[in-house]
Each structure stands twice: as structure tokens, then as C-alpha cells.
Amino acid sequence: LQLLSRYFESIAQRRVPPRDPTLRPGDLAREIPAQAPQEARPFERILHDVEQVIFPKLTFWQHPRFLAYFPANTSVPAILGDTLVSGAGVVGLQWASSPAATELEVCVMDWLAQMIGVGGDFLHTSGKGGGLIQNTAGEAIANMMVCARVKKQREVLFGDKDPAELTEEQQEETYYADSSKFVVYMSDQTHFSGPKAVRVAGMRRHTIPTRLEDGVLSLHVEDLRQAIAADRAKGLVPTALQLNFGTTNTCSNDDVASFAAVVREERLWLHVDAAYAGASWILPENQGVAAQIAAVATSFNFNGSKWFLCGFDSAFLWVRDRRLLQAVFAAGAAYLAPEQTLAQQRVYDVEFKDWSVPLGRRFRSLRVWLVINYFGVAGLQQHLRTSIAAASDLRQRLAQHPALFVQPVRTELGLVVVRVVSDDPQCTQRVADRLLSGDGDPAQAFLLYPSQLHGQTILRIALGGVLTTPDDLDAFWARLLLVAREEAAK
Numbered sequence: 179l180q181l182l183s184r185y186f187e188s189i190a191q192r193r194v195p196p197r198d199p200t201l202r203p204g205d206l207a208r209e210i211p212a213q214a215p216q217e218a219r220p221f222e223r224i225l226h227d228v229e230q231v232i233f234p235k236l237t238f239w240q241h242p243r244f245l246a247y248f249p250a251n252t253s254v255p256a257i258l259g260d261t262l263v264s265g266a267g268v269v270g271l272q273w274a275s276s277p278a279a280t281e282l283e284v285c286v287m288d289w290l291a292q293m294i295g296v297g298g299d300f301l302h303t304s305g306k307g308g309g310l311i312q313n314t315a316g317e318a319i320a321n322m323m324v325c326a327r328v329k330k331q332r333e334v335l336f337g338d339k340d341p342a343e344l345t346e347e348q349q350e351e352t353y354y355a356d357s358s359k360f361v362v363y364m365s366d367q368t369h370f371s372g373p374k375a376v377r378v379a380g381m382r383r384h385t386i387p388t389r390l391e392d393g394v395l396s397l398h399v400e401d402l403r404q405a406i407a408a409d410r411a412k413g414l415v416p417t418a419l420q421l422n423f424g425t426t427n428t429c430s431n432d433d434v435a436s437f438a439a440v441v442r443e444e445r446l447w448l449h450v451d452a453a454y455a456g457a458s459w460i461l462p463e464n465q466g467v468a469a470q471i472a473a474v475a476t477s478f479n480f481n482g483s484k485w486f487l488c489g490f491d492s493a494f495l496w497v498r499d500r501r502l503l504q505a506v507f508a509a510g511a512a513y514l515a516p517e518q519t520l521a522q523q524r525v526y527d528v529e530f531k532d533w534s535v536p537l538g539r540r541f542r543s544l545r546v547w548l549v550i551n552y553f554g555v556a557g558l559q560q561h562l563r564t565s566i567a568a569a570s571d572l573r574q575r576l577a578q579h580p581a582l583f584v585q586p587v588r589t590e591l592g593l594v595v596v597r598v599v600s601d602d603p604q605c606t607q608r609v610a611d612r613l614l615s616g617d618g619d620p621a622q623a624f625l626l627y628p629s630q631l632h633g634q635t636i637l638r639i640a641l642g643g644v645l646t647t648p649d650d651l652d653a654f655w656a657r658l659l660l661v662a663r664e665e666a667a668k
Contacts (some may be wrong), residue, residue, distance in 0.1 A: 181225055182257065185233065189645065190242050192234075206235045237625070242645040243654070245626040248426070248454045248484045249565075249592070249642040255552035256489035259545030270539035273527050274515035281526045283311060283543035286550070290494055293555055294456070295465030296472040300496045302525050309496040310533050311482075311542045315453035316371035318479040318495040319420070321503070321534045323362065323379035326418040326447035326476075328506045331355050333445065334415065341505045342521070349505070357381050360417040361409050365397035365432065367425040369451065381417060384409060388430070393588025395430040397421065399437050406444060418447040423471065424455020427629055427638070429593040431455070435470045447476045453493070456480020458566075458591055461559055476502070485592065485642055487561060488549050492542055500533065508532035565592040565642035568651055572639065575655055582662055586631055592642040597634060600666045606635040612661045613637075624654050 209231050239250045270279040284302045287309030291300050302308035312318040331352040336344060344352075360381040364372050365388045376383045386405050388395040406416045419441060421432040434450055441448045450471050452459075457480055459468035471478055477497045482488030497503055504520050509532070518527055531537045553561070569592045576583040576596055583596050598606045607628055616623030628635050641651070 181229055184229070186240070186645075189238055189240060192238055192241065201235065206232070240643065240645060241625065242643060242647060242650045243624045244643055244646075245624055245639050245641065245654070247627075248640050249644075250483055250490055251485065251487050251642070251644050252489035253487040253549060253552070253644065255548040256487060256545055259548040260489065262548075263541045263544055266541060266544075268541040270530065270541060271537055272514055272517055272529050272531055274517060276541070279539070279541045279543065280528065280530060282541075282547055283530065284308070284526055284528065286543045286546050287311070287494065287496070289550060290546075291496060294459035294468045296459075296468050296496070298472065299498045300472055302528070305524060307496065307498045307500050308528065309494060310530050311546070312479070312493040312495050312534065313491045314371075315369075315451060315479050315481055315493045316374065317534075318493050319371055319449060319451060320375040320378045321495075321507075322447070322449045322477045322497075323375040323381070323418060325502050325506050326362070326449075327357050327360060327379045327381055328352050329447060329502055330360055330415065330417040330445075331357060332505075341501060353506075357417075359414045361414050362418040362420065363402055363405060363416070363446075364420040365422065365425075367395055367397075367427060367430060368420055368422060369426045369453070372420045372451065382414065390587070393585075395425070395428055395587055396432045399433075399440055402437065403440055406440070416444045416446060418449065421448065421450050423450055423452035423467070424458075424591065426454070427631065428587045428595050429455060429589045429591055430587060431467075434474055438474045441474060448474060450475045450478040452478060452480040454481065454484050454593075455591055456494075457482075457485040458562055460555060461562060482546055482549075485562065485565070486549070487553065487558065487644070488546050492546055497533075500528070503533045507534055561642075561644070562592075566590075568592070568646075568648075569594050569639075569641045572641070572651065572655065579659070582659075582666060586634070586636060592640060594639040594641065595631070595636055596639065597631075597636045598662045598666055602668070603634070605665050605668075606637060608665045609658070609661050610635070610637055612665070613657065622657055624657065 238244060240252060268276045268279050270276050273280045288301050288303060291297065291309060298304060299306040300309065312321070332341065335351060335355065336348060341349070357380050361384050362376045362381050363384050363386060366385050367388050373383050384405050386397055386401050389398055402419070409416060419437065421434050421437065423431050423434070437448065458464045475498070477495065479493060479495045482492035482494055483490040508520060510517065517529055520532065523529065530539055572594050573585065576585060582599055584599055585596050587595050589595055598609050610626065610628040613624045613626060626637060626639055629638050630636065
């Protein structure tokens with residue numbers, strides 16, 4: 179804890195880019211002995227190596243000038259929660275292996291659902307669906323795509339027959355039957371975890387171009403219907419649809435409610451990935467969006483590790499019908515403690531091992547429970563509002579210089595997207611390079627990476643770091659304005 183205290187006390191003075199220009203792959207490895215020590219080392223020496231050898235070569239995600247990717251905020255209760263989890267050493271194999279681990283996860287996931295304005299079947303207390311904590315959003319999506327494949331196989335092979343009525347042989351057939359004609363639809367703005375999940379599930383992917391309207395890049399239902407018609411003409415089987423709330427590249431949203439009819443008509447599994455932006459649903463003004471998504475979606479997720487102060491890993495996943503997961507992942511053996519059958523399980527004795535791939539589960543709900551109790555809903559809302567206000571302020575500053583900056587898409591949360599106005603297509607890239615390098619001065623460096631939108635380089639500026647202050651943002655604006663003016667003038 180003293181080491182972590184020194185780390186956070188000094189983090190603002192550390193170089194935000196993880197390396198000096200001479201650092202290369204293998205530099206850390208050269209400072210680590212080629213073989214493990216045969217004898218125990220003094221703990222003071224171990225901590226010394228952590229602080230002097232390993233930490234200097236980290237990327238400092240908690241740095242106040244870290245503006246890349248999306249925030250990955252940790253917090254005091256999250257850090258202490260991880261310490262308690264490691265100290266307790268709980269392995270959540272099943273309810274009997276640690277009742278509190280299972281029951282607290284049930285309670286926390288229902289808390290979170292209520293905080294974002296979602297109820298009904300997505301609550302554990304409904305006895306129908308519920309939520310569980312995954313490692314990452316990518317893992318959550320992969321699990322859902324596997325379930326979508328099995329659900330469609332069951333429909334193709336056995337119609338509307340209840341899974342509980344299938345024989346063991348029939349159920350097994352849904353796992354290994356050919357799914358090469360099954361298609362999952364997504365937009366060209368979907369995070370690459372989406373296509374990976376489809377590959378893992380053994381299905382085809384149909385990527386549909388988004389449209390830019392009113393400053394928002396989104397998938398349109400008419401384009402989806404055309405894609406489905408074209409695939410059906412080829413003998414393919416529409417199976418699932420992935421939609422987005424807060425895309426990674428530009429934080430754009432799909433109009434989920436507009437897809438309700440086609441999802442129902444085509445019997446599609448609809449998963450909504452809200453990994454970053456879903457946290458904003460705890461704000462009263464955004465809860466209507468979450469309710470609309472819950473009215474249509476089969477499953478949805480958002481991360482507690484980005485904007486929600488829970489630290490990594492904490493991906494929240496909800497499903498409308500738990501049986502869709504249990505039909506794929508339920509398994510057991512005589513060496514486990516006796517447990518209720520799937521039909522007997524109610525609210526607090528669910529077996530989460532039957533909801534996704536892993537058998538063993540960390541006691542992550544304790545960390546999330548500590549965070550919610552420590553900050554309260556109001557404290558979490560305040561953190562989000564501070565980030566959104568900072569991003570809004572930056573957007574207003576950019577808008578005051580239309581000859582120098584263009585914001586190619588409309589963003590409303592903590593992400594700002596901008597391009598430098600220039601006839602030189604490399605201008606924005608040079609600005610990004612100089613922001614990262616600080617022109618050799620670490621005090622002038624900010625960690626962000628450029629991206630691409632419609633063949634043009636853009637800057638993604640992700641605000642929301644816990645340690646980022648108004649002074650940091652003023653310094654960033656001054657640096658961005660200076661560098662952009664210099665590069666645009668070349």
C-alpha cells in the first residue's frame with residue numbers, strides 16, 4: 179500500500195508516454211534474470227524492483243494526461259476491494275463453494291440494473307433473466323454469440339420446442355450441427371471484438387456500412403433489411419444482430435428501438451454493446467435510452483472498468499432469459515458439491531458456472547459492491563457529469579476555431595473527435611505525433627493516439643480520468659492549439 183501511495187503521489191510527474199525514444203521491446207526482459215531465483219528474496223528487494231524496474235516501463239493509465247483509448251479508472255474502494263478479494267482467496271465454483279460470492283453478485287447486478295433504469299426480465303428477482311460479471315466486454319459478446327448460434331440451431335432443427343423437452347441427444351446435436359450458413363449482422367463501426375466473437379462462434383459476419391446523419395454514424399434498419407434479404411436469397415440464415423451504444427471510434431449510437439420489428443420478424447438475437455457509454459445510463463436523463471434497449475435486446479453489456487471507477491476487470495452483462503445461457507454452458511460432475519437442478523434454481527442460488535465458459539470465478543462483485551457503497555449513486559453520477567462537462571468545454575473551444583478544427587461527428591459524452599483543417603492529409607497525424615512526444619519535453623506530452631474515419635486521420639480525445647484536473651485540460655488545449663496552428667501553416 180505504501181508503494182501504491184508513492185505511485186499515485188508521483189504519477190503526475192512521470193512521463194505519460196510509457197517510454198523514452200530509446201526504449202525498445204526486450205528492454206524490461208534484459209533486466210529480469212533469465213531464470214527464476216532458487217531461493218527466496220527479501221521482500222524489500224522485490225518491491226524495489228517493482229518500483230525501479232517494472233513501473234518505469236508501464237503505460238500510466240491513471241496519469242492525468244492519459245487521453246487515449248477510453249478511461250480505465252480505478253479508485254480507492256476498487257483497489258481495496260481487489261486486496262480483500264485476493265486475501266479471501268475465494269473461488270466461486272458454485273453457490274455451495276462460497277454462497278456470499280454468488281449472492282452478492284446477484285444483488286450487485288440487480289442494483290446496477292435498477293441504477294440504469296432497467297427492470298423486468300433482466301433482474302434476477304424476476305426469476306427469468308439476470309446479470310453476471312465477465313472479464314471483458316469481448317468475453318461477454320463471445321459468450322452471447324455462442325448462445326445465439328445454439329438458439330438458432332434449436333429453432334432450425336426442432337422449431338419452438340422448449341429446450342427442457344429436448345433429449346440429451348437432441349441437445350447435443352444443437353452444439354455440433356453445421357452453422358456455416360448462420361449470419362450475424364453488425365455495422366462498420368462495431369468494435370473488433372464483435373467480429374472475433376462471431377468467428378469464435380463459427381458463424382458468418384455481414385458488415386453493413388453506417389450512414390452519417392445529423393453528425394451521428396449509425397446503422398439504419400432499412401440497410402439491415404436489405405442485407406437480410408440478400409443473404410436469404412443465397413440460402414443463408416439470419417441469426418443475430420450486434421448494435422452499439424457508444425462506438426469505440428466515435429461514440430456514436432444506433433437507434434436500437436427502430437430495430438424492434440425486424441428483430442422480432444427474423445427471430446434475431448439482439449446484443450447491444452455499450453462497453454463505454456452504458457455507464458451514462460445511471461444519469462436520469464439517459465435512463466430512457468436504457469429502457470428502450472431493454473425493451474428490445476436479448477442481451478446487453480457495459481463495462482465497470484472504463485468510466486465506472488471499478489477498475490479492470492469488471493464487465494457487466496445482462497440477459498433476458500437465463501435458459502438461453504444454461505442451454506449452452508450448464509455442466510457439472512460428481513466431485514462438485516450437490517446443487518439444485520436448473521429448474522429448481524430460483525434467485526439467490528443460481529449457478530453462474532452455467533451462465534458462461536469459466537467454472538471458477540473471482541469474487542469481483544465484492545469490489546463492485548465496495549465502489550457503489552463508497553461513492554453512492556450520486557457520487558458516480560457526479561464523476562460522469564464532470565467528464566461530460568470537460569468534454570463539452572473542449573468541444574466549445576474547438577468550435578470557436580472553425581478554420582483550424584473540424585469535428586466530423588457529433589459526440590455528447592466524454593469522447594471528443596476532431597480533425598485539423600488542412601489540405602495535407604498528414605497534418606492531423608503530425609499533430610498527434612507531437613502531442614505524444616511533447617517535442618522532447620515530457621511536461622508537454624499527452625498520451626493519445628490518432629484513428630481513421632472515412633479515410634481521414636482523426637484525434638480521439640477521451641476525457642474522464644479520475645486524476646485529470648482543469649489545469650491539465652487547459653494545458654492540453656494550449657498545446658493542441660499551438661501545435662495545430664504550426665502544422666496547419668506548413
